[in-house]
Amino acid sequence: MFHVSFRYIFGIPPLILVLLPVASSDCDIEGKDGREYQHVLMISINDLLDTMIKNRTNCPNNEPKVLKKHACDDNKEGMFLYRAARKLKQFVKMNNSEDFNLHLSRVSQGTLQLLNCTPKEDNKSVKEQRKQKSLCSLGILLQKIKTCWNKILRGSKEH
Amino acid sequence: MTILGTAFGMVFYLLQAVSGESGYAQNGEFEDAELDDYSFSCYSQLEVDGTQHLLTCAFDDPDVNSTNLEFEICGALLNVKCLTFDKLQEMYFIKTKKFLLIGDSEIHVKLGGKNITSKKLNIVKIVKPEAPFDIRVIYREGANDFLVTFNTSHSQKKYVKELMHEVAYRQEKNENDWMCVNLSSTKLTLLQRKLQPDAMYEIKVRSIPNANYFQGFWSEWSPTFHFRTPEITGGKMDPVLLTISILSFFSVALMVILACALWKKRIKPIVWPSLPDHKKTLEQLCKKPKKNLNVSFNPESFLDCQIHKVDGIQARDEAESFLQDTSPSQLDESEKQRLGGGMQGPIWPSEHAAITPKAFRGDSPFGCLAGSISMCEALVQPSSRSPDCREGCKNGPHVYQGLLLGPGTTNSTVPTPSTFQSGILTLNPTAQGQPMLTPLGSSQEEAYVTMSSFYQNQ
Numbered sequence: 002m003f004h005v006s007f008r009y010i011f012g013i014p015p016l017i018l019v020l021l022p023v024a025s026s027d028c029d030i031e032g033k034d035g036r037e038y039q040h041v042l043m044i045s046i047n048d049l050l051d052t053m054i055k056n057r058t059n060c061p062n063n064e065p066k067v068l069k070k071h072a073c074d075d076n077k078e079g080m081f082l083y084r085a086a087r088k089l090k091q092f093v094k095m096n097n098s099e100d101f102n103l104h105l106s107r108v109s110q111g112t113l114q115l116l117n118c119t120p121k122e123d124n125k126s127v128k129e130q131r132k133q134k135s136l137c138s139l140g141i142l143l144q145k146i147k148t149c150w151n152k153i154l155r156g157s158k159e160h
Numbered sequence: 161m162t163i164l165g166t167a168f169g170m171v172f173y174l175l176q177a178v179s180g181e182s183g184y185a186q187n188g189e190f191e192d193a194e195l196d197d198y199s200f201s202c203y204s205q206l207e208v209d210g211t212q213h214l215l216t217c218a219f220d221d222p223d224v225n226s227t228n229l230e231f232e233i234c235g236a237l238l239n240v241k242c243l244t245f246d247k248l249q250e251m252y253f254i255k256t257k258k259f260l261l262i263g264d265s266e267i268h269v270k271l272g273g274k275n276i277t278s279k280k281l282n283i284v285k286i287v288k289p290e291a292p293f294d295i296r297v298i299y300r301e302g303a304n305d306f307l308v309t310f311n312t313s314h315s316q317k318k319y320v321k322e323l324m325h326e327v328a329y330r331q332e333k334n335e336n337d338w339m340c341v342n343l344s345s346t347k348l349t350l351l352q353r354k355l356q357p358d359a360m361y362e363i364k365v366r367s368i369p370n371a372n373y374f375q376g377f378w379s380e381w382s383p384t385f386h387f388r389t390p391e392i393t394g395g396k397m398d399p400v401l402l403t404i405s406i407l408s409f410f411s412v413a414l415m416v417i418l419a420c421a422l423w424k425k426r427i428k429p430i431v432w433p434s435l436p437d438h439k440k441t442l443e444q445l446c447k448k449p450k451k452n453l454n455v456s457f458n459p460e461s462f463l464d465c466q467i468h469k470v471d472g473i474q475a476r477d478e479a480e481s482f483l484q485d486t487s488p489s490q491l492d493e494s495e496k497q498r499l500g501g502g503m504q505g506p507i508w509p510s511e512h513a514a515i516t517p518k519a520f521r522g523d524s525p526f527g528c529l530a531g532s533i534s535m536c537e538a539l540v541q542p543s544s545r546s547p548d549c550r551e552g553c554k555n556g557p558h559v560y561q562g563l564l565l566g567p568g569t570t571n572s573t574v575p576t577p578s579t580f581q582s583g584i585l586t587l588n589p590t591a592q593g594q595p596m597l598t599p600l601g602s603s604q605e606e607a608y609v610t611m612s613s614f615y616q617n618q
Contacts, residue, residue, distance in 0.1 A: 032262075040284075040373040041261045044318050093239075100211055103257055106238040111262045114236075 028079030028118030035154040042111050042150070045104040046143050052101055053140050060137035073149035079116055082153075085146050086112035092139050108146070197224055198269050198277045200231075203288040203377055207317045209255065215283065216253040217245065217267065226250060229271055236265040236283065259283050261319065287376030289314055289323055289367040292346075297363060297387040299352075306355070306389075308348040310365050310382060315346075322370035326378070329363035331356060332386070344370070358391040 032038055073081045089109035093102050202217035217231050231245035231252040238258040245252040261284055269276045295310040308327060314320055327348050328338045341348060355361065363386075367379045419427065439457040456462070 036373045037262050040319065048318075100257070103238055107260060110238060110260055114260070114263050 032115035
């Protein structure tokens with residue numbers, strides 16, 4: 002009798018805990034009307050891209066693997082933005098100007114503020130993020146974030 | 161009992177005293193009297209200095225002792241949790257780039273590190289734009305309006321770009337009578353006709369966020385601009401246009417006057433010609449060859465001619481006696497014509513031609529009958545009064561000198577019978593105005609003259 006209850010106590014709950022992240026739904030996006038994105042985030046993204054265009058060196062045409070791994074797929078836009086916003090934080094610590102870092106922080110923090118996500122953090126992905134700190138990657142990431150936001154807003158307008 | 165009552169009384173008194181201490185709390189957060197004292201309000205100004213934003217707070221009650229009070233903002237900040245305000249006199253402000261501009265922040269009022277009061281607000285909802293500047297008013301003469309232009313620093317900003325402006329203007333002497341116009345652009349047109357002429361006006365403008373994402377309060381008024389409206393000078397017509405209009409007016413007036421004056425004499429006969437009067441036409445025809453001829457159907461023009469009434473019976477008798485000397489002939493149409501055409505010999509009417517006065521009225525076309533001839537002679541007798549009459553008398557043949565009877569007979573020569581041309585004869589004095597016309601020969605004009613001479617108007 003005791004060993005049966007022990008199984009139920011120590012067997013099933015961990016299984017549930019493991020399966021929960023897989024079964025959990027995607028993030029909720031609060032700023033679907035686009036006002037926060039159009040009046041704040043887009044301004045910062047464009048400023049960052051303009052600065053990078055001025056200072057950009059030759060960037061490879063191929064996309065980094067880390068960025069290929071995550072895409073703004075249908076019904077997964079929130080999760081993509083969440084991961085992209087977290088990646089942006091890694092670029093803040095670089096030797097950039099104050100305004101550049103502030104814009105990066107605004108895009109990252111502002112996006113996270115508009116999302117309601119609670120995914121499990123992946124240690125492996127964090128290591129990979131640390132590797133990709135070049136401006137070229139940042140530029141691609143920002144473009145993807147911009148594209149994903151436009152996709153979300155288009156979808157909300159259609160509905 | 162008294163002790164019990166006293167005890168109860170004290171208990172009630174203590175209860176009242178304790179309950180009277182309103183707002184008692186451990187942290188002091190619910191002290192209503194102090195909350196009222198420390199109420200404050202804030203406004204934000206974005207990109208006021210380059211990329212730096214400004215947040216300004218102040219107590220609503222100016223009498224608050226803010227010596228040891230501090231303001232702190234937490235939340236919706238970049239890379240930091242909280243920021244502390246700076247103090248300038250009674251105002252608390254913070255100038256930073258670290259506003260996230262998304263989400264709510266919390267502002268705490270602290271006294272000695274302890275929170276006195278807090279307020280939750282969103283920085284993008286309390287935006288106060290900078291005041292517009294450089295307001296100008298230009299008068300456009302061609303368009304008869306005033307172009308108002310002004311400038312705003314927000315046109316160069318990234319965040320608060322869309323504003324709603326309010327332009328207020330008034331006549332200087334009319335206090336508190338401001339006219340307001342709302343617009344989203346920086347240009348405004350004021351029509352001249354809506355303003356008083358030759359008056360001094362003042363104008364100012366302020367702005368507010370367009371309430372799309374950024375909201376807030378009205379900015380301060382811009383500096384006032386003064387302008388004067390021009391006088392009305394009759395609409396300041398073009399001199400050339402004025403001259404042309406005056407000339408055309410006078411021309412039209414002159415034409416109207418001339419038309420009225422010459423209507424009857426000149427214009428109406430052309431526009432509405434009257435049917436020609438046969439009498440006047442005949443007179444005109446007669447006048448042409450001989451202008452001095454007294455040609456008229458109006459008996460009054462022959463008043464000075466001596467017209468003698470001829471007695472019909474006496475004239476017949478005398479005519480018969482006269483006819484004994486000459487061959488009588490029937491008086492017919494051809495004889496009439498010859499009479500009219502200036503025949504040589506006398507023509508005596510037949511007996512039936514001796515018409516009684518009654519029969520004369522319109523029946524007989526004959527000009528000269530027995531008696532009538534005499535009448536002709538009498539009528540054509542020249543008179544010394546008027547030359548026309550004389551001439552007419554001269555032309556007319558006069559056969560019977562003896563018939564020159566009645567008053568008015570003057571000593572004048574009697575024309576020869578060969579020159580007899582009478583065509584009109586009137587015997588009946590009552591039959592005035594009824595000439596009897598005999599068809600004449602070639603000289604119809606002379607016949608009409610003679611007939612006119614017999615026209616009596618008694």
